Amino acid sequence: MNRLLLAALLWLATLPAALPVFAQAGQQADAAPLQFHNAAEETRFHALAQQLRCVMCQNQSLADSNALIALQLRHEVLDLMRQGQSDAQIKDYLVQRYGEFVLYQPKFETSTWLLWVGPALLLLIGGVTVLVIVRKRKPTIGNVASDEGQEW
Amino acid sequence: MKASRWLPLAAFAVLAVLLAAGVWMSRNPDRDALPSALLNKPAPAFRLPVLHDPSYQVSLADLKGNPFLLNVWGSWCVECRVEHPVLTRFAETKRLRVVGYNWKDEPADALRWLEQFGNPYMVVLSDVEGRTALNWGIYGAPETFLVDAHGIIRWKHVGPLTDAIIQQQLLPQLRRIEAAR
Numbered sequence: 001m002n003r004l005l006l007a008a009l010l011w012l013a014t015l016p017a018a019l020p021v022f023a024q025a026g027q028q029a030d031a032a033p034l035q036f037h038n039a040a041e042e043t044r045f046h047a048l049a050q051q052l053r054c055v056m057c058q059n060q061s062l063a064d065s066n067a068l069i070a071l072q073l074r075h076e077v078l079d080l081m082r083q084g085q086s087d088a089q090i091k092d093y094l095v096q097r098y099g100e101f102v103l104y105q106p107k108f109e110t111s112t113w114l115l116w117v118g119p120a121l122l123l124l125i126g127g128v129t130v131l132v133i134v135r136k137r138k139p140t141i142g143n144v145a146s147d148e149g150q151e152w
Numbered sequence: 153m154k155a156s157r158w159l160p161l162a163a164f165a166v167l168a169v170l171l172a173a174g175v176w177m178s179r180n181p182d183r184d185a186l187p188s189a190l191l192n193k194p195a196p197a198f199r200l201p202v203l204h205d206p207s208y209q210v211s212l213a214d215l216k217g218n219p220f221l222l223n224v225w226g227s228w229c230v231e232c233r234v235e236h237p238v239l240t241r242f243a244e245t246k247r248l249r250v251v252g253y254n255w256k257d258e259p260a261d262a263l264r265w266l267e268q269f270g271n272p273y274m275v276v277l278s279d280v281e282g283r284t285a286l287n288w289g290i291y292g293a294p295e296t297f298l299v300d301a302h303g304i305i306r307w308k309h310v311g312p313l314t315d316a317i318i319q320q321q322l323l324p325q326l327r328r329i330e331a332a333r
Contacts, residue, residue, distance in 0.1 A: 055291040058184060068256075069291045072282055097289040099189035136156075 034078055045078055048087055052077070052094060053102050061104065185310035188297075189289055195303050196287035203254050203262055203276035210277055212303055219306075219329055220249040221322075222297040223273070223313075224285070226257040227265035229293040235312035236269050242318055243272035248298075248326065252276035255285050255293055298322060300329045 036042040049063035056067035062074060073094070080090045094102045106112045190196070195212055202208040223239060225232040243250040252273035254262045259278055266276070279285055288297070298307035307325040309317060 055186060072286070076286060095189065097189060097287060098291065099186055099289070101186050 034074060036078075041081065044087075045081060048077060048081075048090065049074060051104050052091070053104055055098050055102060058101075062102075182311055186289075186291070188305065188308040190305045191308060193305060195297070195299050195305050196284070198277075198284045198287070200277040200279055200284060203252070203259055203278040206259070206278065210275060215249075215251065215299070216303045217301055218249065219298065219300045219326060220251050220274075222251050222253050222299060224253045224255050224290055224293045224295040224297075226255050226293050227261040228257065231312045232294045233269070235294050236272070238313050238315055238318070240270060240272040241315070242313070243274075247323075249274045253285075253290075254278045255290065256280065256282040298325055298329075301333065 034045070036045065046063060050061050052062040052073075054060045054062050054065035054067055054070040055073075056069050057065050060067075060070075062070050062077070077090055077094075080093060085093070091103060100106050100109075100112070106115065108116055197212050199209050199211040202210055225235075239250065242248075250273050252271075252275070254276050257278075257280065259280070262276070262278070266273075282290075292310065294312050296309045296313055297305055300306050306329055307322065309321070313322075
């Protein structure tokens with residue numbers, strides 16, 4: 001039985017590899033690392049790239065991804081930095097083209113309010129629930145407290 | 153007191169519905185595809201050489217006036233080969249101009265690819281560096297854009313086109329554009 005289960009799991013694990021729905025660009029792009037002018041530029045670039053999401057492998061940042069589109073976007077980000085654009089301008093550039101999705105911290109908008117407020121909302125609901133339950137229990141505690149005169 | 157006994161069950165039911173909704177919403181195989189940020193916005197201007205004769209350049213202004221389909225492909229792209237017969241069938245109906253966008257490809261490879269499988273495109277633009285593609289928000293191939301007569305992007309599909317997608321999404325969108333003119 002366990003063996004069957006193991007076999008099934010192994011088979012399942014191969015599924016994603018069998019579904020290449022969407023292709024990456026060219027295998028021949030230059031994978032040469034970016035050349036930075038100075039340490040400040042490098043620090044700024046890495047900080048910025050960490051905040052941007054790769055559009056191809058969506059669970060990686062632009063800094064981490066090896067997808068070719070990420071490579072190209074990294075070059076683009078560095079170019080824009082050298083043209084004297086601010087971090088906000090570079091983010092805008094990417095959002096205009098690839099959508100809000102590229103930001104790991106999306107802006108607060110009508111479509112994203114639940115994302116931002118959600119956790120606080122859940123905490124509030126949980127807090128209220130706990131409060132209500134605790135309030136309800138109070139009489140029992142009172143009963144326990146009332147026989148304080150008992151000698152131990 | 154009775155009501156509170158049912159509370160955990162109710163909470164579980166709500167959670168179960170929520171999770172089921174999540175599973176239901178992720179049934180779409182294209183769920184990773186990003187919606188285009190350029191939808192209903194003017195297509196980015198470009199000027200690109202023609203694959204078959206790089207001395208000619210085509211710009212967005214040259215294509216305006218009637219709707220057209222922009223299909224991003226590359227000879228390195230396996231899924232484009234899957235899409236190719238579908239696209240060819242659609243192009244042969246002459247319903248719409250189909251413009252090819254050869255992305256990050258060696259022109260020689262691209263020409264050989266078209267030689268081998270047939271050329272469904274009215275004209276093929278060549279973007280070897282892929283810089284113009286960034287303006288279009290292109291991040292993979294195949295991708296297909298429907299641009300209206302005024303140069304506004306009306307529809308985008310990420311991944312290979314199928315007959316069903318053409319029938320259920322592209323053609324209704326095209327009819328809407330034509331009705332609005």
